[in-house]
Amino acid sequence: MSDEAVRTMSAAGLATLLGGMSGSGQPLYRELADALRRRVGEGSLTVGVRLPAERALAEELRLSRVTVSAAYRELREAGWASARHGSGTYVSMPSGPLAWGSMVGAPVDGAIDLVNAAPAAAPELRDAYLEAVDELPRFLPQHGYHPGGLTTLRAAIADHYSRRGRPTTPDQILVTGGAGDATEVVLEALVQTGDRVLVEHPTYPGAVESVQAAGGRPVPVPIDATNPDAFVAEVDRAARQSAPTVAYLMPDFSNPSGARATADGRRRLAATLARHGVVTVVDEVAAELVLDDSGCHEPFGVPVPESVTVAIGSLSKTVWGGIRIGWVRAEAARTTQLAKIMARRQLSVSVLDQLAAVRLFARHDELVGRRRRELRGQRDALAAVVAERLPGWSFHLPSGGLSLWCRLPTGTGSSELVAAARARNLLLAPGPRFGTGHLFDDHQRLPFTRPVTELTAAVDVLATLVMSGGPPVSSATTLVV
Known part of the structure; x- marks a missing residue:
């Protein structure tokens, strides 16, 4: 089988991947374009794949060819697809960097910094430097x-x-x-x-x-x-x-x-x-x-x-x-x-x-053992307080690492949540920051790298936002639905 054939998505395969039209009330071509963007953003439709011909996809989805043509055109204009003369339409990504730049910033006095999943220094560090100075x-x-x-x-x-x-x-x-x-x-x-x-x-x-x-x-x-x-x-x-x-x-x-x-x-x-x-x-x-x-x-x-x-x-x-x-x-x-x-x-x-x-x-064994005990206690404390104070938030408890990846309740957007929390001296990284497109506004990363007192205070801020009505629904959830 040729490389070109391998890289082509059939009309039947794409229809299965899309799962049918939802009847959202918006024009059908836009609903189809949004569904395709979503599949690209989540990774189930990868960059470089050739999309099926307009006529074949229209027949498979029982839509008019005009609808499919308009959807493809919208994808091309937004950079989510590209046309190659005589070859077809291929999945692409919008040009230019989609990332937002480094999250790392200088520490902010008086703020709880959960932007960075980075723990404080291990106690062994000071002695290591003192000994290094003696050898220098x-x-x-x-x-x-x-x-x-x-x-x-x-x-x-x-x-x-x-x-x-x-x-x-x-x-x-x-x-x-x-x-x-x-x-x-x-x-x-x-x-x-x-x-x-x-x-x-x-x-x-x-x-x-x-x-x-x-x-x-x-x-x-x-x-x-x-x-x-x-x-x-x-x-x-x-x-x-x-x-x-x-x-x-x-x-x-x-x-x-x-x-x-x-x-x-x-x-x-x-x-x-x-x-x-x-x-x-x-x-x-x-x-x-x-x-x-x-x-x-x-x-x-x-x-x-x-x-x-x-x-x-x-x-x-x-x-x-x-x-x-x-x-x-x-x-x-x-x-x-x-x-x-x-x-x-x-x-x-x-x-x-x-x-x-x-x-x-x-x-090594001593400092890693201490770090594991420290993080285990902080992970368990954060998981417990999130479960208690933030109903509707869900997560898979990781067996290691540095953070919880929480799915937010319907109607809550990470981008607006982060903005609202910042006004209360809680610094977080918005969910879309961890994607290649505009997804994950329905997720929030919560590192457990800070002391338990800070983690509890952070969840208190988030719970207060939720109880007060919370942030508005993020516009990011509507960019790629």
């Missing part, structure tokens, strides 16, 4: 640049992977200025302009921004925390339809959904992506934040060749976001390639931070 003098006579990272830190990270079940040597590690820096370097190396990149949907906003910055086109693939292994089939379908070159995934406690691939599911997912020739960029920043008794799974990519998996990690969630230490783990040849890109961006990561990181890895 032996480096001061040198020029201070260590491209790729200090040998001792690369060895510590490699040993950490080996103990997790992924044998690794120091030459497979590249030290970066945090996971975000690692992501930018990797995507610059792997993504060419116009390449399609699979991303979970919802996903970490920085991932979408990094894909777009590299010239790639995000292809959203729906993920469900209650059935995480269903993601394997979704990825297989999206890969057949969109021919991606790269995938950016968080198999362990995905941000924001909290989804975690099972031991079997992660192996099948790695094999599926390898079979399609896709290089998987694996974000492992939350991989060790296991909050139940399931334990850590093997690192993603163990059963497939080294060349098709690139792992990214950092100390931001286990230790503190203020220590800008991240890394890339890949085959040695790729790490060498990445090091050249890294050197062009910055000659070296701070020597003092790297020396502190070596000491933190020596205390």
Whole structure:
């Protein structure tokens, strides 16, 4: 079967996907266009797929061809479809970045900041820096640049992977200025302009921004925390339809959904992506934040060749976001390639931070154990108070990670809720921030990375808004219905 045939959606298949017209009262062409936009936004209709011919779809939906033609035209004008002369109409995404820019801002005095799922510093951090300062003098006579990272830190990270079940040597590690820096370097190396990149949907906003910055086109693939292994089939379908070159995934406690691939599911997912020739960029920043008794799974990519998996990690969630230490783990040849890109961006990561990181890895089990206990207590407290004070809010309790992904009651929009909460010194990230289009205004992320007193106070603010009538229904829910 040709690639073109694989990438075509049949009229019958699309009709099944749409599920029939709802009779919303708006013109039929607009209802059809909205339904198609919604399927693209949620990831069930992927970018690059050729839509069925107007006549065939009209017959299947029992609509006039004029109605279908008008719907396709509206999609093209809004950037959700593109026409290729003599070939047909293809699913697209509106041009230009859809992300809203970084959520990270300076701390605001007197505000409860739940925008960022980032915990306070681990108590081990201070001593690690004091010890690093004592060692620093032996480096001061040198020029201070260590491209790729200090040998001792690369060895510590490699040993950490080996103990997790992924044998690794120091030459497979590249030290970066945090996971975000690692992501930018990797995507610059792997993504060419116009390449399609699979991303979970919802996903970490920085991932979408990094894909777009590299010239790639995000292809959203729906993920469900209650059935995480269903993601394997979704990825297989999206890969057949969109021919991606790269995938950016968080198999362990995905941000924001909290989804975690099972031991079997992660192996099948790695094999599926390898079979399609896709290089998987694996974000492992939350991989060790296991909050139940399931334990850590093997690192993603163990059963497939080294060349098709690139792992990214950092100390931001286990230790503190203020220590800008991240890394890339890949085959040695790729790490060498990445090091050249890294050197062009910055000659070296701070020597003092790297020396502190070596000491933190020596205390890894202690600090991760403390972080898990802390987050477990905060997760359980937040879940209890949300269930008590916010009727109609629902969530899947994650077995690890950093946040609850809450579905809001009908009639409540996250965008307006966030705006109303900000006026009461509660800072939150709106649900659509975690999508590639305009979806998820019916969801709200609530990180449990702050002390229980702050989490309780945050829910009190939200409960007050609900009791007072709440924010108006978000206009975002009507943009793509």
